[in-house]
Structure formats: structure tokens, C-alpha cells
Amino acid sequence: MADATTEEKGTGVILGATWTEFWAAWGDVFTTASLASMMAASGPLIYATIGETISEKAGVINLSLEGSIMLSAMTGFGTALLVDNVLIGFLAAAAVGAGIAALIAFASIELRLDQIAIGFVMTLLAIDLSDYLGNRFVGEAGPAVPAWPIPGLSEIPWFGEVLFDHNLSVYGSFVLIVVAYVFIYRTRRGLELQGIGERPEGAFARGVAVNNMRYFYTILGGALVGVAGAAFSLDQKLGWREGSTRNLGWIALAIVIFGGWHPVRVAIGAVLFGFLQVVALKMQPVFPGLSQVLPTIPFPMMILALVVVYTDWFRRLGDRYPRLRGILAADPPSGIGVAFHPE
Amino acid sequence: MSLLLEDIHKRFGAVHANNAITIEVEKGTLHGLLGENGAGKSTLMKVLSGFIDRDSGRVLLDGQELDLSTPKTAIQAGVGMLHQDPLVFLPLSVVDNFLMGSPGHRFLNRAEGAAELRKISEPFGFNFDPDAPARTLTIGERQQLEIVRLLWLGAKVLILDEPTTGISEIQRVDLFATLRKLADQGMIVIFVSHKLEEVEELCQRVTVMRQGRVVGETALPTPAERLVEMMFGQVITASDRPQVEHGEDTLVLSGVTFKEGNLEVADLSTSVAKGEVIGLAGLEGSGQRTFLGGCTGLVPVSSGTITVGGRSMTKRRYRDFMRDGVHYLPAGRLEEGLVEGLSMTEHFILAGEDKSFFIDWAAARKSSEESIGHFSIKGFHDSPAESLSGGNQQRLLLAMMPPGLKLLLMEHPTRGLDIESADWVWTQILARRDEGTAIVFASADLDELLRYSDRILVFFNGRIIKEVEARSTTGEQLGFLIGGKEPE
């Protein structure tokens, strides 16, 4: 193995590194330890993306994710530190996320303001607030979610370590996927949720209290976003420092679109992102530049998804193979972003 | 069992949309509600289905007053409404659409829902694939789904709002058969329409509304002239203009079909000469808007040819038509014609000939004030467009028209205007006509159509069903045609 300089190695393309190094790193990705950490790392993203999916399915875009997650991460950690109780930390974080979402819902529904404008302002404000209020918690060591391997299941070779050797926060995210799916697609209320976002006047004609429900689901989504923040600062990247959850919110927004506003696909997107991060980490010795580039891949993919969906070619393909359209992409809820007022 | 609407009133500002409406419908009756646009039918329907609140009056079913404050209470009271465009959730499946909004268990039981759907659909001969997405259903099928859903929720009164728009003849026949079956089962069916023939075919009784009031009610069959007279009132043909010499053809359509998305107006062959005034008659949604859009390049030509001033414009789009002397005046003054937030002067600049990069505000203001004076627009040069009254907005739009047009297309030029403004608008239009511009306008006002047009094209269901000479047509005859019937 040549002692290639970092510069040579870091030219970002597969050339320049030896195949042995490459396969070794690749193999490292698929160890149970790596995959387990991947599943754990996707926890916060799963909470955030499912929360945002619910909000957008109801027709309200919560653009503040980047800021909400950061502020609630700080709040979660700070509160848990102060009262020495992880659960209270999670609740506080959920409250922060819900509060921001409530403000956005109010501004949008009552004051008929642009959801984008208010979401954007809240993003920057929440980030600065997290900096300012979190100052005192920087560098502090605080409580973390205690590990809780599931007795019996966690001993299964391979699967056991990857799926069942985590903690409540991570298990919660798994459970959330199932609950969200069942709720949206198998319950009466879930069906109404789909109706509210898709065609609010239609839902209204069916007797659904559209705006009340919009408040409810937006706030619920916000609470989940808050939980995402806590799951980050109390489990994944313990503690708090400035900009700790950087980019997580933007990535969540991208994944929601990429996953077609469907809780399971969105969760898969979150796990996929976790996978990319693990790859980046393990490939670090081989391609130093990769860890910076890989996390940004959701975005070109999202743009690609949005572009492809709107081309005529795809439309015709989707007409011929409806299942394909269902799998690859979905249109956003048609009533999204627009306030509903029956008049 | 009978449905009684008792003295319903609803005002929107100064407009008395529903004025002392009293209608009684017996159980098991197919009752028609006739009237042209603006008669107040849709307001009444919205009141009955819980979408808006009435100002006063009561609705009673079998002597019991109904709570119609929201759509939910209306359905619970047994009043179901089928909208013209059925409010169906396109990406969701048929069974999901069927189940949404209905009371029931927490968890959806799609199998049970599908079974119920089948059970109710069968006697009517409807066939649904429960898992197919609703967007694959035709409009007729969506209507069927809605009817079945309303039945399932226990509707005792079924209101259908212009249900035959956008469905094929076969589907219409099926729909009527379904409605007759429902009536036989004791359902009260209210059939809202402007189509005379269909009302005559289906209904047993009919109420006619005009300008917010009930102007008549009768059992069917009844002479159609009576219905027409009730719908449109006495129309005095007032064609007192002399015959004007027409020049060569400005606009020529040959076998043209305008098609855009779901909108289609087919098989058009007509011509408009210099100095000629053509009126487009017909109820809203019969194709006039698509026709006008096609003649100005907004709607693509899918077959046939169109020429303007001798030049072929078949493949051309809007800006080419504009450049070639075709001007389009849309009905939505603030929605499509003017820009909210911009002042009158700014509008004049945008519409003006001067394309220089820098705006000379002093000159623009002066020119704007001249135009304002010339066209008697009540407003200031810096008044934003939305602050002007409807009549003044129309004056502004007319003032913005470039000179020397070949073809002027207008959608409802005097809608919502008082008589004085309307007369003034026509003075301007006729002045253009005298300069040689060909005029094509759509209107819902029979009087206006008869008074100003040379020829009238009557639209019905997306086609021109007849072309008549205005001077030799009576208001009654025109009314017949608009309702889809040949005058007797």
C-alpha cells in the first residue's frame, strides 16, 4: 500500500485509493456495530420527518424545522440537566416544538400570513435563541437516555444487535413509524387528515372541522419535531454546543418531499440518510472529502425527484404503470400551504 | 313527508341573493329548479347544504325545523348535496372516498366499506373498483360515488347542482334512471339546472328563480314558452340600429377544436367580418370562455385552422395574437385584467405603446390624467386598481386598450355594472366597431345580446348549437336555445 499523501487521496473519486482499502472500509460499514449505530442515528430524523409529514399532510408547512430542532435539542438537554430527569427533558423539548408550530399555525390560519415567511423567520430566531439560552449548557455533561436492550430479542445474532439493543428513544422511533402508518391509513381520523390537506373544501363538506384539525395536527407534528431534538441531545450527540443539530432540519424537510409524504417511505429515507452517514464515516480514511459531501446528497435527490415528477415523460409513465408512480413519488397534498376559509 | 323552504333570505352586502324564497317539495318528487346565472340558485343550495348561513327563514322536513348551520349538521339532518364538480379526493381510493367523513369505528374497515358500497350500488347498476384511485373515475362515476355515499349517510333530500355538465349522454341517461329510482324509493330530489329539455324530461314539478326571487312554480309538462318567459322575463327585442356595411372577414374558424386539459369546444366553423358584432349566448360553462380563449391564443387549437386578418394563427400563442391586433378583455377584472396594488398610471404604462426602458413619470402622469378625464374614470392617477368600483375598473380596462384593433374579444363586458356604466361601455365598443374592429362578446344578458349583436352564436354543452341573426330573433327564441331546445 503506497503511502499516498492525504491530498492525493482526497481527490474525491474512486481512483487514487487502493481496492483493498476500499473494500475494507466498505466491509466495515456492514458490521453489526455500524448498522446498529445507523439505526440509532436515524432516530431523531425519523421523529422529525414523521412529525413534518403529519403537519404537511394536514396542509401546513412548518419550515422552521432547522430552528425548532435546534432549540428543542437545547431545551431538552438543558431541562434534563437542571432537573436531572431525562423524561422531563423530552417533554420540555416537545413543548418547545409544539409551541413554535402553534405560532406558525396561528399566523397562518388566523392572521392569514404566508407560512413560508413565518416559518423562515422562526428558523433563524430559534437558532439564535438556542445559541443564546444554551450558552450555559455548553460543555456540560448531562443525563442521557439509558440503554435498554430488549431481553431475549437482543440476543438474536445480527438482528438482535442491530434492532433490539438500543434505548427507549430509538425504540420509540420504530414504534412511531408503525403508529403513524396505521393512524393515517387505517383509521377514520387518519383518513380525515388526508382529506384536510388534499382538498379542504371537500373535507369541510364532509363535516370535518378543517381549521381545528389543522391546528391539532400542526402542533402534534411540532411536538414530534421537539422530541427529535431531545432524541439528539439526550441520546445521539450528547450535550449541547452551538449549532449542535446543524442541517438536521433542512435534511428532514428534504426527506419529507423525497419520501412523498408517506410515513414509511419517509422513515426509510431517514434510515437511508443514516446509512449514508455511516458510509461517510467509514470511508473517511479512504476518501477524506466524502464525509462532507455525502450528507448533502438528499438535496440533489430531492430536486431530482421534484423535477422528474413534473415532466410529461414521467406523467405518461405513471399513467401506464400506476404502481410505479405510487412507489417513486407522490404529489404533495393539493391543499398545502394555502389557508382554508369557507366562504 | 315534505321539504318546506320558508321565506329564506340571504344578502351579500347590497345584493339580495335570496329574497323570500318559499318552496315546497313532496316526498318522492323530482323537483326542478330553473334559473340563469345570478338567479340565486347556487346561494340557495349553499344555504341548504350548510355551507353558508341564511339571514332569515326556516327549512322544515316533515314539519321539523332542520339545523343547517354546517355541512355536518346538514348531512345529519338528511340533506345531501351533489356538487357540480363532485368533491372527490383524487389520490385516495374509491372506498376511502366513500368512507371519509362518515361516523364509525376508530379503525377503518375497508372490507366492510367495500361491501356496503357494493350493496348500495347494485340496485342502481353502478360498478366500482373499491381500490382504484378516484382520479381514474369519470365525472359521471364520481357523481355516482357521491350519490351512493349520501344515500349511505341517510340522505332524505338529494340536491344536484347542474349535474349534467361534463358527462356523456349515456351517463346522463343512467343518471336520470338512478334519480327516478331514488324518487320511487321516497327520496326528495331537487334538480338544479338551466337546461330546459332535461328539466322537462326528468322533473314532475319545477320552480323558476330569477334575480333572487321565486318567479313561478308549475307542474310539468307545461308549455316551454312559459318556462322561458319565467326564466328570462319579458325580453323586448330592441334592435334599432341600422344595418352597417361589413368589410372582409377578420376572424375565420374552420372545423376548429379548442382543447386544453378537460375543456374542449369542438367543431367550430364561423367567421367574423370587419365591423361586425358577434354575441356569444349560453349559460356559464357552455364553452364561450374556451372559445374566446382560443380566438386569442390562450387555448391551443387541436384541430382545424384559424386565421386573423388573413394570416394563419393556428399554431400561434397569445403574444402573437396580441401583436397582431387581437385584444382580450377577461371577465375577472381584478383577477385577470388588472393588477392589485398598482395604480392607474402604472396600468397605463404597462398597457401603453411606449416601451422605453426608463419611465418618465411626469409624462406618464399627465397622459394618465388625460385618459382618466377622457374616459370619465372616477379615481386619481395614483389610485390603486382595487380601490376603483367595478364600473370604473371596466372604464380603466377599456382605456387601456390599444388603438386600431382588428379583433376585440370580451367576456361579459357589462357584468355587475349599473345601466349608465353599461351604456357608456357600449358606446366605446361601438366606436371601435365603427373604426373597423370586429367585436366578439359573451354575455348572460339576453337584452344586451339582442340589442348590440349582428349575429348570435348560441353555446350549449361545449358546442355551438345554432347561429342566429339578432335582428330576426326574439328573446323567447333565444331563451329556448340557451336552454338547449329548438324554439317551437
Place this chain on the structure above:
Amino acid sequence: MTLKARSKRSYANLAPIALAVLVAVVLLVLAGANPFEAFKLMGQGAFSGWTKTGETLMAWVPLVLAAAGLIITFNAGLWNIGIEGQIILGGVAASWAAREVGGPGWVVVPAAIIAGALGGMLWALLAGVLKTRFKVNEIFGGLGLDFVAASLAVYLVIGPWSRQGVASTSGTDLFRDEARLPTILENNRLSLVAVALAIAAVVFVYYLMRGTLFGLRLKAVGRNARSAFLLGIPTSRYMLGAFALCGVLAGIAGSMQAIGFHFKLIPAISGGYGFLGILVVLLAAFRAAWIAPIALFFIAMSRGSTQLDLRLDVDSALGGVITGILVLLVILGGGWQMRRLKRRVPA
């Protein structure tokens, strides 16, 4: 407007400002600091002495440029969230020129500025084409492009343009002296070229929007694209034009950052001025004449609050918090007013 209505309006505008100040005071007190001392320190932090003032102004320049560009896109009815990426590309292009273009200062500097303008413009047009041709919402498209641009910057800094033997994210080699903006004082970044560009940008945008047919048509497109189209305005072309112009200004902002402030390419070359610019424009109620003073206020708050960190042990993010709350309150207040007005109109 009547005098009564006008004074009512000013009260309404003052309320959010008063509230924001109140919140600031509360936050300061909670942090255990004296509010008066804090405000005094903030002022000092921004403006005491030439060095500080110079830095403040050099931070103000890219913010003003970005805000000026955003006024154009907002007037066209667009949310140009991609502006961060456009600034980055401007910085990258300018850095390229600074590294590759030889010759004396009066050759390299203009080359870098022009390169920056082109870089920003191309990146903006990319977002524009995605929107007009492919119907990709400019918010999400822009966001995506922001990240791609950021990755590009990182890649360049730790890859091809990295310092000898060191692949660090602290930046590339410093640019040589000729490839930097000329300053008026030694050891002071203040460059009159930069300030002149910023002022020119504001004047340009002001007159573009108010005094040209292009600006008026753009406004029409932003307020009612359908009516604008029927009036004969090619709406897609105008939107692309808006993107391009904003990209030019954003690109120049990026070049200012590269050759006027940092003198190298760093991953965070945009300095967050893109998003901050959006806040400035929102607070300025989309009026070009207000963006310069408001931007100065933002920068002063931001730089001033670093002093708080040093002296009063109050986190320097307070500046951002205050400005953020101010914008939020102004927006909410505006919405509240609209609602009250609508309620007054009889049904």
C-alpha cells in the same frame, strides 16, 4: 391618508419595536446583566474606533448587496431561498479569479468581482430554470442548491485548493496582496470600493424598481402573474431575469467576502448573509430605501453583541435574538392589522 390614520399607523409600527426592546431588556436582566450597560457596549462593539467601524461596514456590504438582490426577486413574487448558494458561488468564482488571474491589482480585483457576479448569476439561473421550466418550487430547489454550493465550497477548501499538506476547513491559502480589495488604511479592512458597490446596488435596485419599465413589469408579475401575462408580459422570462439580477448582486456579495473580508475561501464564505438578507427585506417591508439602514442595524446588533460575550458574559447571539424577534413581531403585527381592517368592512 388622514392625520389620525397616519398617527395610528406609526403607533402600530412602533409597537413591535417597543416590544422587541422590552424582550431584550428582560433577557438581559435574566442573564444577570445591566441593560443600559449592555446597549452601550453593543454600540461600542460596533463602532468604537476605526478598526471596529471598518469591520462593521465590511460586514454590512455583503448584507446590503444580498438584500438589494432579494428585493428584486421578492418583487417578482419569488422566495429566493437559494441566495445563500448564490453568494457562495460568487465567493468561489472570485476566489478562483484571485488565485488564477495574474497581474496588478486593477486587473485582478475587477476580474474577481466580475467572476463573482457571473458565478452568482449562473447559480441563480439554475434555480430559475428549475422553477420556470421544471416547476420545481424555488424554496426547495433553492434550499437544495444551497447545500450543493456549500458542499462545493467545502470540497474545494479541503481538496484541490487546500493548503500545502494541510486539508483543513479553516480555508485556503490567503490571497496575495494584489488580489484583495484596496483599503484606505493599513490594518483596516474598510474598502471604499466595497462601500461604493453596496451603495450603488441600493441605488440601482431603487431606480430599477421605481423608474424602469422592467421594474414595473416585474412588480406586475409578482402581484398577479395571470394579469401580467394577459397584459403581454412574458412572465417566465421576467422571473428568470429577476433570478439573474439577484444572482449578480449575490455573487458580488460573495466576492466581497472573498477578496474583501476573509482574503481566502472558507466553507462559510456566505456568512449567513443570504438568509439574514431575507430578514432585512421583510423588516424593510420590501422597500429598497430602507434596506441600507436596517442592514446596518442588523450588523451593529450582531457585532455589538460579541462585546457582550467578552465583557458581560452574555452570549453574543443576543443580537440575533433581538433582531429575529423584531422581524417576527413586525410580521405578526402586520397580519393582525390586516385582519382588523378586514373585520371592519361590513359583510
